[in-house]
Amino acid sequence: MGAVLRFAEKILLLAGKRHLPPAKRTDPNDPPDPGMPELSAHVWHARDGELAETGMGTVARRLPAVIAQAAGLAWRASRADTIATVGLNVAAGMFTAFGLLATTGVLTALFSAGPTPGRVRDALPSLALVAASVALRSGLQAAAGWTQARLEPQVQRLVELRLYEATTAAHLTALDDSKFLDDLQRAETRGMNAAPQVVQHAVDVLTGTVGMAAAAGTLGVLHPLLLPLLLLTAVPEGWASVRSARMRYATMLALVGVARRKWILSGLMTERRHAAEVRAFTMRPFLLAEYDRFAAHQRRVELDLARRQTFVKITGDVLKGVATAGVYVALGLMLWRGWVPLAVAGTAVLAIRSGQTSLANLVFAVNQCYEEGLYFGDYLAFCDAAEARIPHRALPARDADARPDARPDPPADLPAAFARIQVRDVTFTYPGSDAPSLRGVSLEMRRGEVVALVGENGSGKTTLSRIMAGLYDPDGGEVLWDDVPLTAVRPHEVWSRVAVIAQEYTHWPMTARQNITMGRGPRHRTGEPEDPGVLAAARASGAEEVVADLSRGYDTLLDRRFEGGAELSGGQWQRLAVARGFYRDAPLLICDEPTASLDARAEHLLFDRIRDHAAGRTVLLITHRLASVRFADRIYVLERGKVIEEGDHAALMAQGGLYADLYTLQSRAYSP
Ligand SMILES: Nc1ncnc2c1ncn2[C@@H]1O[C@H](COP(=O)(O)OP(=O)(O)OP(=O)(O)O)[C@@H](O)[C@H]1O
Numbered sequence: 001m002g003a004v005l006r007f008a009e010k011i012l013l014l015a016g017k018r019h020l021p022p023a024k025r026t027d028p029n030d031p032p033d034p035g036m037p038e039l040s041a042h043v044w045h046a047r048d049g050e051l052a053e054t055g056m057g058t059v060a061r062r063l064p065a066v067i068a069q070a071a072g073l074a075w076r077a078s079r080a081d082t083i084a085t086v087g088l089n090v091a092a093g094m095f096t097a098f099g100l101l102a103t104t105g106v107l108t109a110l111f112s113a114g115p116t117p118g119r120v121r122d123a124l125p126s127l128a129l130v131a132a133s134v135a136l137r138s139g140l141q142a143a144a145g146w147t148q149a150r151l152e153p154q155v156q157r158l159v160e161l162r163l164y165e166a167t168t169a170a171h172l173t174a175l176d177d178s179k180f181l182d183d184l185q186r187a188e189t190r191g192m193n194a195a196p197q198v199v200q201h202a203v204d205v206l207t208g209t210v211g212m213a214a215a216a217g218t219l220g221v222l223h224p225l226l227l228p229l230l231l232l233t234a235v236p237e238g239w240a241s242v243r244s245a246r247m248r249y250a251t252m253l254a255l256v257g258v259a260r261r262k263w264i265l266s267g268l269m270t271e272r273r274h275a276a277e278v279r280a281f282t283m284r285p286f287l288l289a290e291y292d293r294f295a296a297h298q299r300r301v302e303l304d305l306a307r308r309q310t311f312v313k314i315t316g317d318v319l320k321g322v323a324t325a326g327v328y329v330a331l332g333l334m335l336w337r338g339w340v341p342l343a344v345a346g347t348a349v350l351a352i353r354s355g356q357t358s359l360a361n362l363v364f365a366v367n368q369c370y371e372e373g374l375y376f377g378d379y380l381a382f383c384d385a386a387e388a389r390i391p392h393r394a395l396p397a398r399d400a401d402a403r404p405d406a407r408p409d410p411p412a413d414l415p416a417a418f419a420r421i422q423v424r425d426v427t428f429t430y431p432g433s434d435a436p437s438l439r440g441v442s443l444e445m446r447r448g449e450v451v452a453l454v455g456e457n458g459s460g461k462t463t464l465s466r467i468m469a470g471l472y473d474p475d476g477g478e479v480l481w482d483d484v485p486l487t488a489v490r491p492h493e494v495w496s497r498v499a500v501i502a503q504e505y506t507h508w509p510m511t512a513r514q515n516i517t518m519g520r521g522p523r524h525r526t527g528e529p530e531d532p533g534v535l536a537a538a539r540a541s542g543a544e545e546v547v548a549d550l551s552r553g554y555d556t557l558l559d560r561r562f563e564g565g566a567e568l569s570g571g572q573w574q575r576l577a578v579a580r581g582f583y584r585d586a587p588l589l590i591c592d593e594p595t596a597s598l599d600a601r602a603e604h605l606l607f608d609r610i611r612d613h614a615a616g617r618t619v620l621l622i623t624h625r626l627a628s629v630r631f632a633d634r635i636y637v638l639e640r641g642k643v644i645e646e647g648d649h650a651a652l653m654a655q656g657g658l659y660a661d662l663y664t665l666q667s668r669a670y671s672p
Helices: 002-014 037-052 056-077 079-111 116-169 172-176 178-222 226-232 234-254 256-270 272-280 284-336 342-388 397-402 461-468 491-495 512-517 532-541 543-548 570-584 600-614 649-655 658-670
Strands: 420-428 438-446 450-455 476-481 498-501 588-592 618-622 634-639 642-647
Touching: 056 079, 056 116, 056 178, 056 342, 079 116, 079 178, 079 342, 116 178, 116 342, 172 178, 178 226, 178 234, 178 256, 178 342, 226 234, 226 284, 226 342, 234 256, 234 284, 234 342, 256 272, 256 284, 272 284, 284 342, 420 461, 438 461, 438 476, 438 618, 438 634, 438 642, 450 461, 450 658, 461 588, 461 618, 498 570, 512 532, 512 543, 512 570, 532 543, 532 570, 532 600, 543 570, 570 588, 570 600, 588 600, 600 618, 634 649, 634 658, 642 649, 642 658, 649 658
Parallel strands: 450 618, 450 634, 498 588, 588 618
Antiparallel strands: 420 438, 420 476, 634 642
């Protein structure tokens, strides 16, 4: 049998179908093969070696680990339901064996000598036992099904929380890393859903094993030779299932990049915020053609998979048929040679059929458990990787100690309000970038100051502000709040002392109030007076006028996708974003292009407010509107990631460098 399987496997290997199939044109209407080496090669080859190992032996070796993971997960989700599921399934299996053995009693009575009514009467007690065990088994199985169904949503909740807890705490650089994003997509779309499946299939493995053990035990009692014959029929089906699962998993891995591109394109074609641009730039044909290009590639790969899986299944079925026939021939021979009496042979047929059903279920469950275990393994690997990217200092002490990487000193305390912030010789390169975005930047801010960063596009202003806000860690150099380096304190301590009015901010699909408070502040109840903090922030930012025009004021939902939702203009959204920054009332306010969408009056008002806001706090202002940075206490001019000029407006104008050039250029546009 092993040789036959190896032969079939060789045919598959020779056909060269273990690798991503060269995309064949199965339909003349298909677009030409796009090739797409950028989407298949790296992901595929990264797992090639690992997949080549996967055979029945590997499945057998790895299955206990998968089952242990499933058991651990189920245990954490609900101990009571886990114990009940296992206990009820084992009890149901015991009644299966009991029923089979009682059947021997029925058949022995029926096949004995004597008049038929007497034989039937003799069979009645055993028959009653058979009926009772069938009824009990069914009841136990139904109860087991119920506890198993209860486990599923509890497991799902556990795995979802773990993933989102990790993704929201992982370092921001992780989300700039395309490999991390690919792994995230795979874990979120497939791996996370695999978790309850793994648990379910692990229970099915248990159920199948118990059923198998019941049938095998019965056969062993009847005649020891029958047992290996039964097991023989399982090998071809097991081989076909494992082979098929492996192909499916490999295909999924190979298509992960394609799936992500398709997902991004589908968002571009369906989301409201892109709809106007898609039309105005007549992008429809381009987007549809791009989508179809990826969809056609995916279809070709999946059709090829279906073809290869069909071949494997047919091979497995044929071999299983041969093995089953062999079992019955062997049983016939044993009967003919008088090794087993007729009643025992009859029970053996029933036990073989019951065993085959359990075996088929077991093989299916093992295969499914293994296959889902592969996806679940992706999920676990992703969560581990994401958790490893949570900065040490962000973890509670217990979790930090449990991490295998070196443990730094315990996190330091950040001063509640600082006297000065120093940036010392900071360098930074984004992950995957060749060129550094910051090259040895130093600057200083004191409490109560407004400090401005100016420079041409891509000079590093936003990057520097993110490092100062503790969102990125510098590769070299340090940022000190008084004498405490930011890399030594818990990130949320920094974030809670910084308010950022970002260049790219989110249009939160929430009420106007929630857009300002972002879940902070007192909970507002209908009819209660508005939180004074919200009113002050809205007044300072000009959001007050925006809210006054909304049908339900601060309670208006700002998302047109929901009934009664309102939409705001770009400038109106920006006023809310500014209100959010003011509401936080943090010692450091970072304003990155806060006026890009504002009208002239709102812009003027905002710069006045920012100046007022700086009293007792500190403001880092990034803007291309140089007229507005005149009032800054100090201005740093960046070029290609370096500070090339610094000083106040008058000093920089006197210097006659880049700042003076840019300022003169802008002011000339307003001069007659
Ligand atoms: N997430 C990122 N991943 C890789 N590179 C990035 C990323 N963000 C910015 N960069 C690169 O870092 C450099 C500095 O970008 P940054 O956004 O800091 O410039 P900026 O001065 O704020 O520009 P602008 O005036 O256009 O807002 C640029 O070359 C940019 O391409």
